[in-house]
Amino acid sequence: MKKRMMTTAAAAALILPLTANAAKVIGDKLEIYGKLHLSIDASDTDGLNTNKENLSVSSNSSRLGFKGKHKIATSGLTVVYKLEQEVSVGSGSSATLTTRNSYAGLKGNFGQVIAGHHDTPFKIIGSKWGVFGDSVGERRSVLGAKSSGGNTMNQRGKNALMWSNKFENIKAMAMYSTDGADSAPTALDDNDNAMFSVGVLYKGKDTPFYFGAAYEDWDSLKGNATDGYRLMAGYKAKFGKIGFIYEDISSSNVALDRAVYGLNGVFKLGNGLDLRGQLLVADDSDAGSDTGATRISLGMFKRLDKQTSLYVAYGQTDNDTNANYQGVDGGHGDEVKTVSGGTPSALSLGLVYKF
Numbered sequence: 001m002k003k004r005m006m007t008t009a010a011a012a013a014l015i016l017p018l019t020a021n022a023a024k025v026i027g028d029k030l031e032i033y034g035k036l037h038l039s040i041d042a043s044d045t046d047g048l049n050t051n052k053e054n055l056s057v058s059s060n061s062s063r064l065g066f067k068g069k070h071k072i073a074t075s076g077l078t079v080v081y082k083l084e085q086e087v088s089v090g091s092g093s094s095a096t097l098t099t100r101n102s103y104a105g106l107k108g109n110f111g112q113v114i115a116g117h118h119d120t121p122f123k124i125i126g127s128k129w130g131v132f133g134d135s136v137g138e139r140r141s142v143l144g145a146k147s148s149g150g151n152t153m154n155q156r157g158k159n160a161l162m163w164s165n166k167f168e169n170i171k172a173m174a175m176y177s178t179d180g181a182d183s184a185p186t187a188l189d190d191n192d193n194a195m196f197s198v199g200v201l202y203k204g205k206d207t208p209f210y211f212g213a214a215y216e217d218w219d220s221l222k223g224n225a226t227d228g229y230r231l232m233a234g235y236k237a238k239f240g241k242i243g244f245i246y247e248d249i250s251s252s253n254v255a256l257d258r259a260v261y262g263l264n265g266v267f268k269l270g271n272g273l274d275l276r277g278q279l280l281v282a283d284d285s286d287a288g289s290d291t292g293a294t295r296i297s298l299g300m301f302k303r304l305d306k307q308t309s310l311y312v313a314y315g316q317t318d319n320d321t322n323a324n325y326q327g328v329d330g331g332h333g334d335e336v337k338t339v340s341g342g343t344p345s346a347l348s349l350g351l352v353y354k355f
Contacts, residue, residue: 030067033066037061039332045338046344048344078107103116122155123144126154131278136348137298139280141326143262148324149325154330160178173201195219197214213230215227243262244262272303275298276313279294287322291322310352314347322341327344
């Protein structure tokens with residue numbers, strides 16, 4: 001009995017510190033963290049699923065992660081690491097560990113250099129601009145997507161080396177992937193499928209303006225040579241913020257060869273409540289005429305405390321006759337596809353809890 005009590009007490013001593021988000025392991029910090037994002041969605045595919053009730057419970061990039069650092073006193077270097085996994089709360093489906101950003105590397109006066117699997121600088125610029133965070137208002141159904149449908153150029157680089165550093169108000173990033181898609185993970189990396197991505201972010205201390213830019217080049221992105229750039233600018237003040245983005249992609253996949261413009265805003269209403277809006281316009285792609293689209297997103301978000309938020313969001317994509325951009329794609333668990341020329345939409349009630 002005493003042994004059982006001692007074992008229970010020892011287990012509690014190990015578990016209880018983890019509930020405070022961090023535990024010390026031989027003097028080094030280990031953080032265990034996560035995010036639960038669930039929503040109830042009422043969706044309309046505008047002709048794709050004519051005989052189905054489109055009511056969904058969706059888990060939206062919910063995740064569990066471990067990260068930490070270890071200072072090497074004799075060299076001035078710090079080992080940094082992260083292992084992050086998406087968890088499907090709604091369906092309970094299994095997946096391998098490290099499906100999200102996962103890496104190990106070194107940090108010093110030169111900045112930070114990591115090796116692993118991480119968002120590209122190109123994707124990071126889009127994330128910094130977006131204001132709907134994996135809800136049905138998500139940007140990726142148009143930004144980085146092709147006119148025939150499908151989130152394409154919002155990737156994590158596999159087999160990647162990434163450098164980043166801050167120079168006062170500027171953060172610079174560069175990534176090289178030896179095999180960006182890694183279609184054969186147990187074989188040697190195929191350098192003919194390499195990827196290169198660079199980006200820069202500016203946020204001044206004494207100015208309300210912020211800027212970002214990125215360029216990315218894939219030798220083979222889903223079988224196609226592809227490159228593109230993004231330019232982002234924004235203004236942040238007491239009322240909230242507004243932002244603009246421009247994306248131009250060139251690809252041997254003609255449905256991905258097009259430009260996109262975007263405008264969004266967050267307007268604070270007080271007591272943790274804000275109103276959000278976003279507009280994305282895609283020009284015709286090289287696939288032909290009438291392959292553009294317009295997407296609108298609206299939402300009301302209520303921050304209950306530092307960890308918890310509730311929201312109501314709506315997203316709609318209005319496709320030209322020969323376009324097939326989705327209503328919801330990328331980040332949000334349940335996608336909303338459509339037919340060519342369709343106007344898919346979704347209305348959602350969501351809960352986000354971070355720990």
